[in-house]
Amino acid sequence: MTTGECRGKLSVIGIGPGEARFLTPEAAAALHEADALYGYIPYLDRVPVRDGQTRHASDNREELARAGAALVHAAAGAKVAMVSGGDPGVFAMAAAVIEAIEAGPAEWRALELNIVPGITAMLAVAAKAGAPLGHDFCAISLSDNLKPWEMIERRLRLAAQAGFVMAFYNPVSKARPHQLDTAFDILREELPASVPVIFGRAVGRADERLAVVTLSAARGDMADMATCILVGSPETRIVERAGLPGLVYTPRRSGGR
Numbered sequence: 001m002t003t004g005e006c007r008g009k010l011s012v013i014g015i016g017p018g019e020a021r022f023l024t025p026e027a028a029a030a031l032h033e034a035d036a037l038y039g040y041i042p043y044l045d046r047v048p049v050r051d052g053q054t055r056h057a058s059d060n061r062e063e064l065a066r067a068g069a070a071l072v073h074a075a076a077g078a079k080v081a082m083v084s085g086g087d088p089g090v091f092a093m094a095a096a097v098i099e100a101i102e103a104g105p106a107e108w109r110a111l112e113l114n115i116v117p118g119i120t121a122m123l124a125v126a127a128k129a130g131a132p133l134g135h136d137f138c139a140i141s142l143s144d145n146l147k148p149w150e151m152i153e154r155r156l157r158l159a160a161q162a163g164f165v166m167a168f169y170n171p172v173s174k175a176r177p178h179q180l181d182t183a184f185d186i187l188r189e190e191l192p193a194s195v196p197v198i199f200g201r202a203v204g205r206a207d208e209r210l211a212v213v214t215l216s217a218a219r220g221d222m223a224d225m226a227t228c229i230l231v232g233s234p235e236t237r238i239v240e241r242a243g244l245p246g247l248v249y250t251p252r253r254s255g256g257r
Contacts, residue, residue: 008074008111012094014087014118015046017204022124027116031081038070039083039093047083061145063096071100071108087120091141091169121228122167125200128210130239130247132198132230135254136164142179143170149179156183160190165236165250168229172220180220180229187231191215196238196248198230199223212238212248 011030016022031037031047039047041057049055056073058066067082074080088094094115101108126133138159142152159166172180187195193216201209201224211222215231223229235254239247 008077009079009114010070010074010082010097010111011080011114011116012082012084012088012097013116014084014089014092014120015043016119017086017121017124018046018202018208019204019206020046020048022119022204024116024118027118030114030116031083033079034081035078036070036073037081037083038066038073040066040085043083043085063093064100067093067097067100068104071097071104071111074111075105075107084118085121087118088115089117090120090122090139119204121169121200121203122230124203125167125198125210125228125230128200128203128208129198129212129230131249132165132196132232132236133167134250134252135233135235137167137250138164139167139169141169142172142183144176144179152179152183153186156186157190160187163233163235163254165233166231168231170225171223171227171229173225177220180223184215184218184220188215191231192234195234196232196236198232198248199227200230201227203228212246 011034013027013030015027032050034053036054036056037044037047038056040060044055044057056069070080070082082093082097084093086092122139140155144152193214195215197213197215197218199211199222233250236248236250
């Protein structure tokens, strides 16, 4: 098949944080029309089985190989869906697919590529807690699989000094159980002890848990890889309510305005 004749299609689909209610209509339609689904095993397990649709599951840390296999399949003329948790463009499969296209054969650049957004974890956690992302914020992956830990430490310190609320993805794993505590130690050097820290585990699923503590009380063993953590800025507040959970929010005005 020549570059001009390629009729395949690859959709990179964000399925949101968990339950089907978080799936957008666009994402549901793209999943339904696909001939084949590719994805990390737990994410594929969240997608209902459809007759005639094949599934190609792979383990974590196989993103580029998964992307390449999906692109080969699409280049053969199939409608392929790459399933990604949350939003595919946030520490997820959209970047891996485009990286594979950049390094791959010319025919992959001729494919129709459709990136379908989804609700990413930090937005789901923020909505449960209140409005902690109401002012400027950033997202940082604490995994050092693809970047050095020294870079992560520098970004943590600079983000704290700049007054950003921070969202932590990939906060801890069995291979690096100590790094989240190290991250909190760095932040305690830069931020007030009273800054709120939100631990949102599996938000959007039946077993979700949300906990809000101060930075002084935050510990690495409060999180796992299913947890997204939001660290407030010095301006982040908690509005207490009698008999109801407090509302964590960061005012939209800052710097005396």
